[in-house]
Amino acid sequence: MTVTRLGMTEGTCLCGTVRFAVGEVRDLAHCHCSMCRKHHGAPFATMARVPSGAFRWFAGEEAIRRYESSPGFHRSFCGTCGSSLPDRSPSGGWFVPAGLFTEDPGVRPIVHIFRASRAPWHTIADELPGFDEWPPRKARPVIERPAPAARTGPDGLRGSCLCRGIAYEVTAPFTRVYNCHCSRCRQVRAAAHATNGLAPVDGVRLVRGEDLAVLYRLPGARLFAHAFCRRCGSGVPRRDPEWGAAVIPFGSLDDDPGRRADCHIFVGSRAPWYEFEDDLPRFDEGAP
Numbered sequence: 001m002t003v004t005r006l007g008m009t010e011g012t013c014l015c016g017t018v019r020f021a022v023g024e025v026r027d028l029a030h031c032h033c034s035m036c037r038k039h040h041g042a043p044f045a046t047m048a049r050v051p052s053g054a055f056r057w058f059a060g061e062e063a064i065r066r067y068e069s070s071p072g073f074h075r076s077f078c079g080t081c082g083s084s085l086p087d088r089s090p091s092g093g094w095f096v097p098a099g100l101f102t103e104d105p106g107v108r109p110i111v112h113i114f115r116a117s118r119a120p121w122h123t124i125a126d127e128l129p130g131f132d133e134w135p136p137r138k139a140r141p142v143i144e145r146p147a148p149a150a151r152t153g154p155d156g157l158r159g160s161c162l163c164r165g166i167a168y169e170v171t172a173p174f175t176r177v178y179n180c181h182c183s184r185c186r187q188v189r190a191a192a193h194a195t196n197g198l199a200p201v202d203g204v205r206l207v208r209g210e211d212l213a214v215l216y217r218l219p220g221a222r223l224f225a226h227a228f229c230r231r232c233g234s235g236v237p238r239r240d241p242e243w244g245a246a247v248i249p250f251g252s253l254d255d256d257p258g259r260r261a262d263c264h265i266f267v268g269s270r271a272p273w274y275e276f277e278d279d280l281p282r283f284d285e286g287a288p
């Protein structure tokens with residue numbers, strides 16, 4: 001199905017440095033591959049397919065960092081705030097993370113792809129068609145590489161960024177796990193929503209890569225911040241002593257945490273293109 005829309009739909013990273021516009025969105029697809037999950041720090045990414053001539057950068061191209069996640073396949077991100085960004089598709093055109101759109105693109109998701117790789121802590125709760133990898137149309141580049149065997153070691157749950165430069169362990173149980181639909185989470189993860197685990201502030205131990213971690217603090221926000229890997233752009237855990245919590249993007253976990261999100265929060269701000277049909281409690285703002 002091809003949906004063409006007249007006019008331009010704009011998008012931006014969280015800090016507003018990188019801005020772009022698209023003139024046409026063919027469709028949206030939810031991608032559950034482990035690389036999207038890590039890069040976005042979210043349960044899945046939702047990608048808009050945009051034809052070559054229908055995409056242009058407006059501002060901030062000099063801030064774009066690119067990481068080659070598999071041969072010929074790049075993942076882009078803002079070097080300032082860490083938002084995942086659009087990049088060229090190896091099969092032509094652009095793939096644009098829908099979480100970056102500041103307006104309704106007027107197109108809805110039509111499919112789940114890489115369903116076989118989905119997170120053990122995420123349930124697909126809609127009726128859209130799905131494929132275990134790419135839809136069976138033609139040969140596609142290999143974008144998935146084997147994830148390390150998941151297990152829970154004696155020391156805790158393991159996690160890492162996409163380039164594996166940063167690795168960590170969660171050594172205390174999660175106190176809360178939220179699917180957060182606030183506009184900041186959607187923009188910085190460039191996804192439908194974030195899934196974040198909260199742990200005690202000293203409940204995360206960095207195994208390696210401290211020098212790779214960048215902390216972006218949103219000006220004017222009391223608590224909102226985002227930590228990411230400067231090499232690959234993946235969301236990584238951050239400690240917030242003022243808040244008294246460590247925030248762990250579930251997308252970066254390598255092991256199965258053995259639990260799911262408790263609820264959806266800030267659903268009053270959810271993406272216009274995202275429908276969720278699971279039975280978790282929903283709150284318009286934060287959890288009571």
Ligand SMILES: [Zn+2]
Pocket residue numbers: 013014015016017018078079080081082083
């Ligand atoms: Zn930015």
Ligand SMILES: [Zn+2]
Pocket residue numbers: 031032033034035036037045114
């Ligand atoms: Zn993917």
Ligand SMILES: [Zn+2]
Pocket residue numbers: 161162163164165166212229230231232233234
């Ligand atoms: Zn990395």
